[in-house]
Amino acid sequence: MEYQEAKEKFISTWGSLGSLWGINKAMAQIQALLFISTKPLSMEDIMEDLKISRGNTSMNLRQLMDWGIVSKTLVAGERKEFFTTEKDVQELARIIAKERSRREIKPVLKVLKEISSIKDDNTAKTKELIKQTKALHDLSENADTMVNKIVNQEQNWLTKSLLKFLK
Amino acid sequence: MEYQEAKEKFISTWGSLGSLWGINKAMAQIQALLFISTKPLSMEDIMEDLKISRGNTSMNLRQLMDWGIVSKTLVAGERKEFFTTEKDVQELARIIAKERSRREIKPVLKVLKEISSIKDDNTAKTKELIKQTKALHDLSENADTMVNKIVNQEQNWLTKSLLKFLK
DNA sequence: ATAAACTTTCAATAATTATTGAAAGTTCAG
DNA sequence: CTGAACTTTCAATAATTATTGAAAGTTTAT
Numbered sequence: 001m002e003y004q005e006a007k008e009k010f011i012s013t014w015g016s017l018g019s020l021w022g023i024n025k026a027m028a029q030i031q032a033l034l035f036i037s038t039k040p041l042s043m044e045d046i047m048e049d050l051k052i053s054r055g056n057t058s059m060n061l062r063q064l065m066d067w068g069i070v071s072k073t074l075v076a077g078e079r080k081e082f083f084t085t086e087k088d089v090q091e092l093a094r095i096i097a098k099e100r101s102r103r104e105i106k107p108v109l110k111v112l113k114e115i116s117s118i119k120d121d122n123t124a125k126t127k128e129l130i131k132q133t134k135a136l137h138d139l140s141e142n143a144d145t146m147v148n149k150i151v152n153q154e155q156n157w158l159t160k161s162l163l164k165f166l167k
Numbered sequence: 168m169e170y171q172e173a174k175e176k177f178i179s180t181w182g183s184l185g186s187l188w189g190i191n192k193a194m195a196q197i198q199a200l201l202f203i204s205t206k207p208l209s210m211e212d213i214m215e216d217l218k219i220s221r222g223n224t225s226m227n228l229r230q231l232m233d234w235g236i237v238s239k240t241l242v243a244g245e246r247k248e249f250f251t252t253e254k255d256v257q258e259l260a261r262i263i264a265k266e267r268s269r270r271e272i273k274p275v276l277k278v279l280k281e282i283s284s285i286k287d288d289n290t291a292k293t294k295e296l297i298k299q300t301k302a303l304h305d306l307s308e309n310a311d312t313m314v315n316k317i318v319n320q321e322q323n324w325l326t327k328s329l330l331k332f333l334k
Numbered sequence: 335a336t337a338a339a340c341t342t343t344c345a346a347t348a349a350t351t352a353t354t355g356a357a358a359g360t361t362c363a364g
Numbered sequence: 365c366t367g368a369a370c371t372t373t374c375a376a377t378a379a380t381t382a383t384t385g386a387a388a389g390t391t392t393a394t
Contacts, residue, residue, distance in 0.1 A: 089306045
């Protein structure tokens, strides 16, 4: 497999995986392209490489910046803007976990808590609703906490030994 | 908040959350409905409650069964089929983690491994591609392993103490 | 074997989501 | 201040994904 083929395969695989971490295809592909690039890329570069429109590129770059995954870089002597992505996978994981927690998990936890706090009228169905939403709330909260803590370990000695221990 | 309102809120919240764990809205809503039901439900029951068509109900129930989350139950003296979902959240988490790993993560790991194994031609860009895909592969593999191991702890003493430790 | 009761399939359609591209907006060098 | 270089916005359109409903299929009771 040659470089170009490998590169395309990576971008398309990562792109289709976007849904797994909650972003769209173009967004994931732009990130993938930046992730394996050896230098900052301009909007022009990205449009050409991925064959997507200017508007699409602009909107998705903005979203990636909102996530905190991509940033603008100044390139000496150039008028236009250049972009780079976070290159450290550990840091990338940290950002993604934190953002997904904030955007998706926390709001759901809030709703689950509300629901599991409705007045118990002692009917079987109300009892079941309370019991099950509570269980879901607690599980989700624990999962969220664990993921964030693990991903936040500065040194990943804990992660490493945990992994060894759990194997 | 009354039962009916709470129930609807739960179903719609869980439904819109479907994307988070990789299934569609109707599928997630059916699962949610079964999850808080005190008894097995028929296709008719589900269609009526969620106001979705017969075909949609049938297809999504089948998918839920493929995932191993929903099963058919026989109700004495009834001709039609009834359905129930796994009620234990721990077990639910186990099934979901395992299925997502199998369907989505494992295939991506395979591709990442292939790509990170291309011949190193000593150009900077090839070196970067190899380095970054390798880093991504290793991180993803570790995350996948950890999630599965944690979720599989029969007794969750480990999870509990881990949580306490990490807090 | 028949027919009623039920489920599945799938082509058509609807709903949702992503993408384009041109116009409007911004920035900056001269 | 002007205009070239660049970016953003957004209505129109395309692509994708979900849903319907009726016909075909299956099962079961008699």
